[in-house]
Amino acid sequence: xxxxxxxxxxxxxxxxxxxxxxxxxxxxxxxxxxxxxxxxxxxxxxxxxxxxxxxxxxxxxxxxxxxxxxxxxxxxxxxxxxxxxxxxxxxxxxxxxxxxxxxxxxxxxxxxxxxxxxxxxxxxxxxxxxxxxxxxxxxxxxxxxxxxxxxxxxxxxxxxxxxxxxxxxxxxxxxxxxxxxxxxxxxxxxxxxxxxxxxxxxxxxxxxxxxxxxxxxxxxxxxxxxxxxxxxxxxxxxxxxxxxxxxxxxxxxxxxxxxxxxxxxxxxxxxxxxxxxxxxxxxxxxxxxxxxxxxxxxxxxxxxxxxxxxxxxxxxxxxxxxxxxxxxxxxxxxxxxxxxxxxxxxxxxxxxxxxxxxxxxxxxxxxxxxxxxxxxxxxxxxxxxx
Amino acid sequence: xxxxxxxxxxxxxxxxxxxxxxxxxxxxxxxxxxxxxxxxxxxxxxxxxxxxxxxxxxxxxxxxxxxxxxxxxxxxxxxxxxxxxxxxxxxxxxxxxxxxxxxxxxxxxxxxxxxxxxxxxxxxxxxxxxxxxxxxxxxxxxxxxxxxxxxxxxxxxxxxxxxxxxxxxxxxxxxxxxxxxxxxxxxxxxxxxxxxxxxxxxxxxxxxxxxxxxxxxxxxxxxxxxxxxxxxxxxxxxxxxxxxxxxxxxxxxxxxxxxxxxxxxxxxxxxxxxxxxxxxxxxxxxxxxxxxxxxxxxxxxxxxxxxxxxxxxxxxxxxxxxxxxxxxxxxxxxxxxxxxxxxxxxxxxxxxxxxxxxxxxxxxxxxxxxxxxxxxxxxxxxxxxx
Numbered sequence: 130x131x132x133x134x135x136x137x138x139x140x141x142x143x144x145x146x147x148x149x150x151x152x153x154x155x156x157x158x159x160x161x162x163x164x165x166x167x168x169x170x171x172x173x174x175x176x177x178x179x180x181x182x183x184x185x186x187x188x189x190x191x192x193x194x195x196x197x198x199x200x201x202x203x204x205x206x207x208x209x210x211x212x213x214x215x216x217x218x219x220x221x222x223x224x225x226x227x228x229x230x231x232x233x234x235x236x237x238x239x240x241x242x243x244x245x246x247x248x249x250x251x252x253x254x255x256x257x258x259x260x261x262x263x264x265x266x267x268x269x270x271x272x273x274x275x276x277x278x279x280x281x282x283x284x285x286x287x288x289x290x291x292x293x294x295x296x297x298x299x300x301x302x303x304x305x306x307x308x309x310x311x312x313x314x315x316x317x318x319x320x321x322x323x324x325x326x327x328x329x330x331x332x333x334x335x336x337x338x339x340x341x342x343x344x345x346x347x348x349x350x351x352x353x354x355x356x357x358x359x360x361x362x363x364x365x366x367x368x369x370x371x372x373x374x375x376x377x378x379x380x381x382x383x384x385x386x387x388x389x390x391x392x393x394x395x396x397x398x399x400x401x402x403x404x405x406x407x408x409x410x411x412x413x414x415x416x417x418x419x420x421x422x423x424x425x426x427x428x429x430x431x432x433x434x435x436x437x438x439x440x441x442x443x444x445x446x447x448x449x450x451x452x453x454x455x456x457x458x459x460x461x462x463x464x465x466x467x468x469x470x471x472x473x474x475x476x477x478x479x480x481x482x483x484x485x486x487x488x489x490x491x492x493x494x495x496x497x498x499x500x501x502x503x504x505x506x507x508x509x510x511x512x513x514x515x
Numbered sequence: 516x517x518x519x520x521x522x523x524x525x526x527x528x529x530x531x532x533x534x535x536x537x538x539x540x541x542x543x544x545x546x547x548x549x550x551x552x553x554x555x556x557x558x559x560x561x562x563x564x565x566x567x568x569x570x571x572x573x574x575x576x577x578x579x580x581x582x583x584x585x586x587x588x589x590x591x592x593x594x595x596x597x598x599x600x601x602x603x604x605x606x607x608x609x610x611x612x613x614x615x616x617x618x619x620x621x622x623x624x625x626x627x628x629x630x631x632x633x634x635x636x637x638x639x640x641x642x643x644x645x646x647x648x649x650x651x652x653x654x655x656x657x658x659x660x661x662x663x664x665x666x667x668x669x670x671x672x673x674x675x676x677x678x679x680x681x682x683x684x685x686x687x688x689x690x691x692x693x694x695x696x697x698x699x700x701x702x703x704x705x706x707x708x709x710x711x712x713x714x715x716x717x718x719x720x721x722x723x724x725x726x727x728x729x730x731x732x733x734x735x736x737x738x739x740x741x742x743x744x745x746x747x748x749x750x751x752x753x754x755x756x757x758x759x760x761x762x763x764x765x766x767x768x769x770x771x772x773x774x775x776x777x778x779x780x781x782x783x784x785x786x787x788x789x790x791x792x793x794x795x796x797x798x799x800x801x802x803x804x805x806x807x808x809x810x811x812x813x814x815x816x817x818x819x820x821x822x823x824x825x826x827x828x829x830x831x832x833x834x835x836x837x838x839x840x841x842x843x844x845x846x847x848x849x850x851x852x853x854x855x856x857x858x859x860x861x862x863x864x865x866x867x868x869x870x871x872x873x874x875x876x877x878x879x880x881x882x883x884x885x886x887x888x889x890x891x892x893x894x895x896x897x898x899x900x901x
Contacts, residue, residue, distance in 0.1 A: 130516075150647075175756070181576075182853040183569040188651075190567075190598040190761075191893040197761040205756035206892065207604055210596040212576040216685075217592055222608050222672045230516045251865040257575040261536075265574075370561070370591035373577075375583040391589040488557075503650035505579040506592065 132352030133227045135249035135512070136234075137166025138474035139309035143462035144312040145244045146342035154344035155240045155345055158467070162236070162346035162474075166358060173348070174232040175205040177288045178409055179219030179239035181212050181465035182502075184254035187245065195240060204336030205232075211416060212258040215239060216345065216469025217499035218506035221368050239470035240344035248340050255465075258502040260376035272415065273337060275377060275503035277329035279373040280418040282383040284331065286433065291331050291398045294417040295322035295443075298335050298459055300445060301414060305456030307486040312341055312462030322417075336417040341462030345471035366494075367400025369393060374409050375505050386504035389426035391417035393498070393509045404428030407450055408492040409479045411472035413500040414457040424452070425497050427509070446489055449455035454479075454487045458499040473510065480514045517709060518738030519613045520748035521898070522620075523552025525732045528779035529848035531630050531689035532728035536582030537572055540730035541626045544853070545585055548622070548732035551742060559734070561591040561620040565605030565625035567598050567851035570640035572616050581626060590620045591618075598644040599801060601625060602731065602855025603885035603894035607754050611736050619740040625856035626730035628856065634726050641851075644888040646762035654664070655658040659723060659726040661763060661889035662802040663715035668769040670717065672819065677717050677821035680803040684845055686802060686831060688808055691842030693872040698727055698848030713755045722803040727848030731857035752880075753777060753786025753897040758882075761891050770819075772890035774779075777811035779884070779895045785895035790814030793836055793897075794878040795865045797858035800843040809884055810838070840865075840873045855885035859896065 139161025141154050149157065170401075176199075178192030188194055192208025211218040216239035223237040226243070231505060243251050256271045257266075264270045280510040283289045299319055305311035322335040371391025374380055382385070397403055404427055414420035421435030429450050430438040440445065446453040455461050455475040458468060476495035478484045495512045525547025527540050535543065541564075549556060562585075564578030574580055576757070578594025597604040602625035607622040629637050642650075642657045650656045669675045684834025685705055691697035708721040741748040760766055783789055789814055792821040798813070800806035807821030815836050822832065830838040841847050841861040844854060862881035864870045881898045 183643070184575065187643060188647055189570065189640060190596070190887060190891060192597065193644070193887065194647060194761050196758055197765075197891065202760055203773055204758060205778075205781070206597075206758050207595065207608060207756070208597045209593065209608075210576070211578065211592075211594045222595075222611070222717040225608070225611040225615045225617060226542075228617065229611045231611060231665065254575060257569070257573060258579070261574055261580060314721060334667065372579065372582055372588040372590060372592050374588055375580050387589055392591075395591070501576060501579065505576060505583065508733070 130228050131230050133224050133365045134350055134352060134355040134377050135347050135359045135473060136350045136355050136362055137162040137479045138477045139165060140471050140474050141344045142310050143341050143343035143464060146203050151191060151240055152195045153244045154342060155195040155238050156199060156509055157239050158344035158346040159236060162348050163492065166348045170200055172234055173236045174234050175226060176201050176220045176236040176453055177209060177223040178211050179215040179466040179470065181210055181215040182254055183243055185241060185243050185251060195238060198299045202330050212501035213465050214501035214506045215466040217497060217510060220470065220473055221370060221508055224365055224368055225349050227349050233351045234376040235349045236346060237349060237470060238344060238346040239466040241464035241466040243340045243464060244341045244342050251397050253339055260290050263305060263376060270351045272503060273329040275331055276416040276418055277332045277426035279383050280331050283418060286384050289436035291323060292319060293439050294421060295319045296439045297417040297420045298322045299458040301457040304487050305460030308455050308461060311456040311460055312339055313460040323508045331469050332416055338458035340461040341464040342434045343464035343467045345467045345474050347470055347473050361481045363480045365510060369395025369509045371507050373504050377503060385422050385426050386500060386507060388504050388507035389423065389498060389500060392507040393427045396492045396509040396511045402494060407496045408494050409489040410450060410452045410496040411455060411475050412498040413451055414453055414459050415431060415463060423478060427498060451489045454489060472497035472499060476512045480512060516614050517616050519610050519751045520736055520738060521733050521742035522736045522741050522748055522770055522862045523548040523734035524690040524745045524863045525551060526696050526857050526860050527728035527730045528696050529727050529850060537626055537628045538581045539579040541586060541624050541727060542826060544730035544732040545622060545624050546766060548734050552651060552696050552734045556586055556827040558620055559622045560620050561612060562587050562622040563593045563595060563597050563605045563609040565601040565856065567596055567601040567627055567850040568640055571627060571637060597711040597892050598887035599851050599853060600885045600887035600892045601852040603883060603896060606733065606856065606859055607756060608896055610751055610754055613737050614734050619737045620731060621735045623735060623856060624730060624732040625852040626850040627850035628728045629726045629850060631775050637726055650764060656887065659715040659718055661764060662804055663718045665769050665808065666804040668719050672770050675822035676762060678705060678710060679825050680722055680807060681705045682825045683803040683806045684708045686841040687839050687845040689845030690840045690873050694841050697846055698725055698843040699846040718802055724801045724844035727850040729850035729853045731847060731853045731860050747867045749866045750898045750899050753782040755781025755895045757893050758891050763889060767798050767889060771808050771812050772893060774890050774893035775809065775884060775886060778893040779813045782895040782897045788880060788897055793882045794880050794882050795875040796836060796838045797841060797861050798838055800839055800845045800850060813884060824866060837875045840875060858883035858885060862898045866898060881899050
């Protein structure tokens with residue numbers, strides 16, 4: 130089996146991108162990744178495209194539209210679609226192609242355009258990732274509704290507070306101001322979060338990630354190929370993927386995501402590392418409670434202590450484990466299919482020491498954690514400089 | 516890199532399956548594949564789910580709904596979605612996971628439920644796989660419309676006739692009567708095809724594959740694992756994938772599919788075989804003209820001779836290369852995400868000598884050819900008994 134490394138990354142500006150179509154966003158990210166890797170589009174042997182939601186795209190094979198626009202035909206491609214975990218799922222597929230020795234240089238590009246339709250419709254379309262019988266048809270529960278249930282359970286079981294959740298939003302907005310591609314470029318306060326409009330109690334508007342257009346791309350290379358291209362490859366040390374029941378009522382617990390625990394266990398084992406070794410992490414903070422649960426599911430703190438951990442500043446740069454210093458889904462934005470890829474792009478920059486004002490000094494091992502819907506699916510990837 | 520073999524296959528009854536939901540169809544196919552392989556669901560290490568169209572499913576992560584219903588959580592999964600080539604694209608991803616040595620036993624299940632919404636709506640949703648700017652928004656071209664353009668071009672360039680195209684439908688309906696899971700169970704005549712209602716001239720109703728609900732599953736194993744499970748593994752010798760521009764107006768030619776030529780070239784090379792070595796093939800006959808073009812693109816006959824080849828009986832059992840003896844998309848049915856998987860299931864049965872009345876005697880090398888939309892994407896797989 131071959132080693133796999135990231136040799137180029139690119140991320141489009143995230144936000145309301147009425148100026149660009151889905152394939153144009155993919156181009157923006159891919160062009161940057163190619164320049165970063167020092168290769169041309171003709172050097173790419175195969176691609177994996179990630180787009181989460183056909184309803185949002187108004188297209189039933191959006192990956193083909195992207196690959197075609199990028200000038201990749203007649204080369205092999207694959208479209209992956211695993212809701213909000215699509216980006217990392219696409220990397221996982223690309224990683225397997227390189228690891229198997231099938232290709233030596235693979236482009237993975239994730240993109241989503243979420244502002245083409247009214248926000249309420251977009252939220253309804255995303256909610257179609259739930260259990261079709263009960264969650265979609267009967268209760269009409271949205272993603273915010275599901276995460277509100279997680280939050281209520283976490284508060285009930287562990288005494289977690291709305292203020293602790295708000296601390297996540299404050300941190301992620303702070304770091305977004307240091308990330309030029311982030312959707313939001315202003316800091317917020319705990320009070321602003323607590324006073325923002327209730328979306329699904331206890332979650333308020335500023336506890337929620339936004340509707341975002343954007344794309345991100347990474348170029349994966351076999352170890353040998355990577356050595357010919359760069360002196361600073363970022364190695365994919367471990368990849369884990371876990372799943373859980375789609376229906377929430379079938380779960381044993383609503384205070385954490387079983388799929389994330391499973392995915393991290395696999396990724397740590399394959400990478401030969403533990404949570405203690407992680408120097409910087411991008412986790413799936415679609416809602417602030419999701420970041421608290423991620424701290425626990427990934428082993429950054431003990432079960433039930435996520436709230437206290439969030440308030441302790443241990444997830445800031447300089448703390449025990451800096452988390453979402455790119456702004457996270459909350460403030461960088463969350464263009465579904467692009468999100469996981471942009472996490473890999475951020476970790477790559479961090480491990481290369483190229484993250485500018487948000488650099489975690491001396492970061493050698495990084496992690497990304499990307500979740501679908503309310504925990505149906507999770508991909509965790511561990512990255513290393515060596 | 517590891518060898519990869521198919522050790523179990525199962526296909527649900529194809530047709531209007533108002534009696535079963537999408538995950539129930541997946542269960543029907545998977546149960547049969549597990550029994551065929553002699554393993555339990557707990558032996559499966561990871562899965563790849565293929566569903567083509569979220570609009571048809573009314574769900575934005577249908578693969579997770581299937582995996583959850585099958586009891587596969589917390590195990591790794593991946594959802595692949597490449598329009599009508601989804602099934603083979605899913606196999607290609609599963610094959611990479613096994614080839615890379617990541618898993619030894621992987622379930623690939625493709626499913627689609629197309630009768631939940633009115634047929635006209637379903638056709639509109641499928642048409643969203645076209646070029647968004649010109650084909651979808653401006654001309655509103657459907658799949659039948661695109662293939663009608665291929666047919667007109669082929670007739671103009673090579674003198675191909677409507678009668679020659681009809682011969683494909685007659686053959687495939689004949690063999691469908693020998694396949695218990697096939698949607699149509701009656702033979703038709705050339706005259707019936709020629710007299711059927713025009714859908715998009717020159718294509719008539721009986722030139723078109725139907726709207727179908729169904730699922731199919733294959734279980735992939737590493738060579739070592741396969742040896743512990745069966746004496747008749749079917750080896751995946753070569754896998755190719757090609758793409759083409761989504762927009763038809765960007766193509767050089769409308770008398771064949773560049774993606775299929777590319778995919779077959781890769782698959783033949785990897786498998787160390789040529790078109791001459793293929794004993795039995797399943798090709799993507801979404802419309803009769805598509806099967807004629809496939810004969811040419813795959814090298815079963817020369818360019819332009821597809822029509823004459825179809826009329827010559829060389830694609831019947833006993834001929835040079837029996838094609839679609841399971842009934843093909845035309846008469847077995849075409850549940851998008853399931854189609855490519857059902858091709859692999861058929862070839863597996865043929866190479867094992869278990870195809871009953873439709874058995875191609877002594878078949879040792881088989882091929883499947885699965886195309887997305889009007890040739891945006893194609894996966895060709897070559898299978899061997901040894």
